[in-house]
Amino acid sequence: MSSPETMKAIICEAPGSPSTLVEHQVTIPSPAIGQALIKILGFGLNRGGQGHMTLPQTLGIECYGTIAGYNEAEVTQRLPIGSRVFTCMGGLGREIPGSYAEYTCASIENLREIPTTSLTVAQLSALPEMLQATWGALTAGLDVQPGDRVLIRGATSSIGLCAIQLARRLGATYVAATTRNAGRKELLSEVGADKVIIDDGKISQSLQHDEKFDRVMELVGTPTINDSILCARDKGTVCVVGNQSGGSWMLENFSPFFIGLPNRVRLCAYGGGPQDLHKVPFEELIKDVEQGKIRLNIKVFGLDGIQQAHGIMEAGGGGSKMVVVL
8 A cells, every 4th residue: 555645734824713724735755864754643731832933833832743754865873763752842733743633743852752651642742842841840940859949930831730649749848839820729729739828929928937938930921920939949949831821022121130139049941852851851750740640731632633632722722732532
């Protein structure tokens, strides 16, 4: 049987609502030297995958799938055809066509082989970017240590929910989580938050000195960065990981003296790249998911449900990771 020459791909034609995501029949891409062709089994949706690209574009910054081929001239040591892999970032959905498709091409350096597991395609499809971003932010960004007090700001996102659980795994003794929606308190408590704070944008004002935090993960974005800095202890660290607010990525009128950085609070950001993907202990974390030590909240769609999935995500996600299974 000959291989197919075309595939389904979801292309974003222009900025706008989820209705701009339109299914097209396009030619299956050919991998360049240094790339692998991936047959996509599933992928997760990420707010960070929006913006920052030239349109029209096939969106999608992560996927789970199998290696379907290489460039005929490829000489780099490579995984066998059929190997199950994760990939995320590395220009997907931004500089190169992304994962909202049946096939994509990704850098060989940006592939991570997946161990044998009992997890479903939907569960595995939720993991690449969520675990890369969360693990990297907690370890490389925040350097969470046993005994730390940790605050997750904007914790009802998939990364926020995962961060509560992984902070515990890294030895944090107290993990607080924020949400603007009082109806999400139970969800955050169920995944391990010691305290849930209803976020009015000024939560630092309610903290006593001994209630401040060693590590603060900032997922809301620029509107709350200044207040998050004031939530950190002397020599504490604030790591900006996301921009759930959907506002500007630029912090206007920034003054390190005005907002308290002279008090030895560290401010950093975490994004992640191929080198970070290979630092994630996926084998251990996948076992934790299998054993129920890491809880996943996912909603599953087909490729034809991409507009609905984006609509839910853009409305806040309902405390779930949106996943498309092909």
